[in-house]
Amino acid sequence: IFASGLAYLNFFTLHKCIRFQKMQSTILRSPAFSSVRPNVCSRRSAVTVRAVQEVKGLVVSTKMNKTVIVEAERLASDPVYQKRKKVTKRYAVHDESGALNVGDFVRISGSRPLSKTKRFTVAEVLRKAD
Secondary structure (H helix, E strand, C coil): CHHHHHHHHHHHHHHHHHHHHHHHHHHHCCHHHCCCCCCCCHHHHCCCCCCCCEEEEEEEEEEECCEEEEEEEEEEECCCCCCEEEEEEEEEEECCCCCCCCCCEEEEEECCCCCCCCCEEEEEEEECCC
16 A cells, blocks of 8 residues: 555656646746746757758659659668668658659758658759660
């Protein structure tokens, strides 16, 4: 009985703390307290900046409006056999101009999410298809 009572007490205390933090942050966001900054742990408030991901790949499909499928190939280490193998990944890429054709070699860069699957845009065309 004591252990379960202790667990309930810990849950209740934690719940109270969370409610207090929410209430405090709501109060500090109001216009009257705009100059007050809450004392937040520096690890949580640290801003992380992601590097823009750039990938080179081959256009394999242009059947959608303003979207192309780019297939990128890279070497990855196999965890079991300790050998390097080719791994391909397909990216849905935003192509605003619609000038790309199948077989073009392009460099794509990461962007904000444009749809459910599109997170990349065409940065430049490295080589046109023959």
